[in-house]
Amino acid sequence: MRQTWSSSFVIGLEGQEMARSWIGEKVRDAVEEVHAYVEEIIRNRKKKMDESQENCGEDLLSRLILAGCDEEVIRDMIINFIMAGRDTTSAAMTWLFWLLSCHPVIEQELLKEIQRNDKRLSDYESLEGLKLLKASLCESMRLYPPVAWDSKHAMVDDMLPDGTLVQAGDRVTYFPYGMGRMEALWGKDCIEFRPSRWFIEPSHQGGSLKKVSPYKFPVFQAGPRICLGRDMAFIQMKYVVASILRQFEIKPIRSEKPIFVPLLTAHMAGGLKVLIKKRDHSI
Template sequence: MASPVSMSIFILQIPSFLLLYILLLYLFNVILRKFRLVQKFSGHNPPTYPVIGCLISFYKNQGRLLDWYTELLAESATNTIVVHRLGARRTVVTANPGNVEYMLKTNFNNFPKGQPFTEILGDFLGYGIFNVDGELWRTQRKFASHEFTAKSLREFFVMTLEEEVEKGLLPILESLAATAEVVDLQELLRRFAFNMVLKVSLGIDRCCLDPSRPVPPLTRAFDKASEICARRGAAPLFIVWKIKKWLGIGSERQLKNAVEEIHRYVSEIISSKKEMIEKGENRDEDLLSRLILAGHEEEVIRDMVINFIMAGRDTTSAAMTWLFWLLSCHPEIEKEVVKETRVLMERRLDYDSLKEFNLLKACLCESMRLYPPIAWDSKHAIANDLLPDDTPVRAGDRVTYFPYGMGRMEALWGED
């Protein structure tokens, strides 16, 4: 039998237990109501829960993010969704042309890339044009705009293209056709694009195009750095890769090694190019020579060159791969393209005459509508804002425009 003292203590504890029970019951009710509200008013946003946000759905669809976002955007009346996810900033994803124009033109200054974006690519792209904002971006853009519209660089590009096709790509394709070998066209075009961009950017000779040969170390380093940076951006929890970087383990260690190899290779080319310029042995046709002669610091030159190589290689090879794949799926269109090409190829081609390939241009535009080389791009709002479709944006929000989804919106293109 319990003593009077024990009974007194138990009686005194009853109010405390009761208070705790009421408090837990209240918190449970609040969370349940919040859950119901989130589910009820989330519209076409992904299923969202308290605290974790849409982390579960994001993880389930991690292997098909492009199609998942496209489905959500297609169901939205404004082609815009808002994503809340544990470990990530509030994200506005849009395929609305009015919003895209507002971000990239009308109120451009409020939507820089921002630190969260530059942090993901900073180890790889450094202070290059595709990873900086403000005055540094404007300076590099002005230089790039001037150089890439210069007649001399355009002529050098066309000359390099002809040389790479005639001496590299066509012999490989003819050899493969003669032996009826199956070829990984994507890998072949990646090597071809890499050769082109190395010649135009650095002025160095091409690598081997033969897909049966091992991938060159520089190509492998670019592939590894690109892959890991892409995984950083798509990670459900950003804190994971940051911890791995701090510890120097796993994929982050691989990224560091790949970037070091790229820096070492490009720095050696810069030093060699400077010596050639000093000796008067350089023709000043490539982009690197122009950067050196413009007086930029070596680190800036290195990062700019890496940015141009990265952008030119992957976008070009992706666009060509999808174009050839789609043409193979539509043989009647393929025949018309070949017919147009044969007619126009009877005379010597130059940069300006490429504009006369109307059907080829239409096919390329349609291919890039369906499979854009840049599937999405993100900015980060500096101040609170309101998009043209009345979606509120908070300071610090990630705002993503989505070309892949835009190319599939029936509101823009119709059913077919």
């Protein structure tokens, strides 16, 4: 029995080695493909900038090129922006649109807030003024975090603050999805979508937002490796959600509760299929 176990273990190791080198090759090919794709975007933008000065210089890519950044640095930044910032923000907004369709009173309050700030939606201060929208995004991500869990491997032996020993090589996982639904952290109504919990005065939705510790709400991670794009993510999401909500009514086609799929970036199974109608009096 022992013999069988150890020989199958040896075969297992060889198999693992082969699998690792096969995966390594696949990953290398995939990285090359992604690099080539982004390098082409940069080349095309440079060409456009050389050919004409029109409409160039305002967007981030043009600014990075104009600043004289190294092409490899620009490439890696663009990949970071696309990989870290695209699926995460889109997942957060998808869940928010669904939650708002289930909470029409909150949607109406949001519309009023957007109306109050409508004139200058594209300026930074007006977006800062959309506090109920920020609270709604936080509340949506508390219940449906775009990164549902995340792991780190210890490089050396260590100890967690509660005395738990972590040995070199151990994996430690934190779980924003679970933490967002803990009664001990969020109270008896932890499962409810209630953006007002993010305001200093309970149930008052026009006041100041609470400063919530990232260790309680680790949706963007916490500590030295906290998400570098957090503020940018809020600006983008507020701008997109406000621009859509002020003009369109969004009604999901299906009435069943969507399914949360917690992959690398969590998403809604099958996406959110909706009917879109122009608002009668678009604000």
